[in-house]
Amino acid sequence: MNKVLMHVCCAPCFITVYEDINENGMLIDGKREKVELTAYWYNPNIHPKVEYEKRKESFIKYCQDNGIKNVINDCYDLEGFTRDVVEQVGKDKKYNVRCKYCYYRRLEETFRYASENGYDIVSTTLTRSPFQNHDLINEVAQKLAEKYNVKYVYSDYRHTYYEGQKKAREKGLYMQKYCGCVFSFDSGKWNY
Numbered sequence: 001m002n003k004v005l006m007h008v009c010c011a012p013c014f015i016t017v018y019e020d021i022n023e024n025g026m027l028i029d030g031k032r033e034k035v036e037l038t039a040y041w042y043n044p045n046i047h048p049k050v051e052y053e054k055r056k057e058s059f060i061k062y063c064q065d066n067g068i069k070n071v072i073n074d075c076y077d078l079e080g081f082t083r084d085v086v087e088q089v090g091k092d093k094k095y096n097v098r099c100k101y102c103y104y105r106r107l108e109e110t111f112r113y114a115s116e117n118g119y120d121i122v123s124t125t126l127t128r129s130p131f132q133n134h135d136l137i138n139e140v141a142q143k144l145a146e147k148y149n150v151k152y153v154y155s156d157y158r159h160t161y162y163e164g165q166k167k168a169r170e171k172g173l174y175m176q177k178y179c180g181c182v183f184s185f186d187s188g189k190w191n192y
């Protein structure tokens with residue numbers, strides 16, 4: 001059975017992804033397969049600290065309530081993340097460049113952990129959201145898959161977005177109002 005390391009950006013995005021994989025298996029190369037799933041928390045993009053803690057605690061609660069194996073890579077990196085974004089993006093805060101760095105940073109750590117701990121596949125709940133740039137995520141993840149020699153599986157769960165939001169509210173999980181970084185908070189939009 002394939003061992004899958006699922007990068008989880010937040011609990012609300014994880015619900016429908018987890019439920020589908022748990023009930024029906026994971027869609028890999030057009031076929032459903034039962035897999036051994038581990039949820040992986042690594043999101044140093046989330047600021048400020050109080051927001052980071054709320055989302056992390058919500059992830060932990062959801063995993064505990066559902067008996068989901070998980071790993072917490074507890075990194076809150078306001079200075080490092082914003083410095084790197086400002087240096088690479090500049091004052092215009094172009095979202096596609098900023099988000100590419102953000103995807104790369106989160107997914108590289110996920111692939112590194114997967115490669116060092118015997119996982120066969122990496123995937124991410126970022127692609128549950130219709131507000132994220134799927135082409136960019138896939139481009140970054142595919143490069144990392146080659147670098148770390150771990151397969152990447154694109155989990156497109158956009159069709160479950162509103163169902164997932166409804167379930168998260170019913171379960172009393174924390175619902176964030178912006179994508180995560182200070183720039184997304186500042187812009188008043190989801191990820192621009």
Ligand code: SF4
Nearest residue numbers: 099102179180181191
């Ligand atoms: S808008 Fe979202 S994906 Fe883009 S850099 Fe900020 S936290 Fe990352």
